[in-house]
Amino acid sequence: MSQDIMGDITGKVVVVTGAGRGLGKAIALGLAQRGAKIAVLTREKDQTEEIAAELEAIIGPDGTLALCTDVSDEDQVREAAAAVEKRWGRVDGLVNNAAVMPPMTPVVDLELDLVRQVFDVNLVACFSTTKHFAPIMVRSGGGRIVYISSMIGVQANPGQSVYGAAKAGLTLLSNVVHREMADQGIRTVALAPGLTDTPGMRTIASDEYIERVSSSYPGGRVGQPEDVVPFVAFLCSGAAQHLSGTLLPIRPVTG
Template sequence: MKIDIAGKVIVVTGAAQGIGRTLALGLAADGARVVVLARDRKRAQLVVEEIEALPDAPAALAIEADVSDEAAVAEAAAEVESAWGQVDALINNAGWMPPRNPVLETDVSVLERVLHSNVIGSFLTTKYFAPLMIRGGGGRIIYLSSAASVQSGPGMAAYGGSKAAVNILSNVVHQELANDGIRTIALAPGLTVTPGMREIVTDAHVERVAAHYPGGRLGQPEDLLGLTAFLCSDLADHISGSVMFVRPPING
């Protein structure tokens, strides 16, 4: 049994760095035509150039859009449709994780930014890219959630709450669009090493969490690649509406 995503058009949001970049490069290495969507087209283009340097490189496309800006997302979807005429999968990776902060000390502007980045962004990309999938006979939408969506600790109300909303969004989209051929999954990793994570998480917290993870290490973006490729393939056609965890069930 082979996971085959060759030729599929896969949109990866927040793909200029971290998990998004790793997924864009890995899926392209498996033959997918990747749309690298990021807030900065120059940074997106750098990832496209990395893809173009791969052996037998598939086509790749750099798109600039702030996923929380409806007009920008609508324009991005139109640009992809004009360039390639289809979308087979959407990976909603773009988001923001603020530093831990108690509810009573959290400014509402932080909550608003988290919700715009993590929830509204996923809502808007679904709204504008799903119709392209439906016109092509269906597709996959993967929402990057978090283990914190169901098991958050102190100081994680804003982030955990936003990812819980992403889980619900994924399930509702499944209920609304399954008959149109859309399959959804909320993919929930634990603490994963990315530039954004290292900016806000202390070394002591990293050590404490890593001690409970397989092999005594935190997750790496590469740990999500195989599962994501499978979920984008036709082999995952009967999987939808669920939350998949990629970490042990502990607080962190």
């Protein structure tokens, strides 16, 4: 059996958005450790420089491309896609991770400007990255798009209507892209982690909430960013070729 079928991603070109910290950073570094060439799209200049240095320490400068990119700006996404294609001539994987996590707020108290901001980054940006990176995948023989959704997009949680609605939209987007592009070699999955210990999560979740949710998780703890990496690596490999257009939860479904 070939290494590709066994899940090897050595030499594959994978683009990771929102890779400046938290889950996106863990994914980028984890895939690099498995031998992938990594292009990261991060919004903050200092984070871009930091992740670039960490990636180069793992895979060298030839396997690293760090682009300071606001994924909610289509022109910047278009330029980033062109830069990746110019550098390597192909894209094998796109991990749509960039997101903002707003404070828990009842629907009647929401400011619509915040709603629009969350949707722009968490959902609309994924339309943009798909639009500009998928054609490169097609030209290079196909590829995988991973949409980082959330269990909050599957199970309603009071105070998280905006975040949940945007993440639920990713699940539908993943399925539609599968239906539109599967015959062109594009495979899609919406990956839905549960509560994951990231800086964004820590800014909105209380210790009491984290402790309560932890009780339903394996080992009695919430997820760590590194827990998600093997799933993304598997999806970007040839071993997941027959898996597409679906939602993949990676935590217990509770009532």
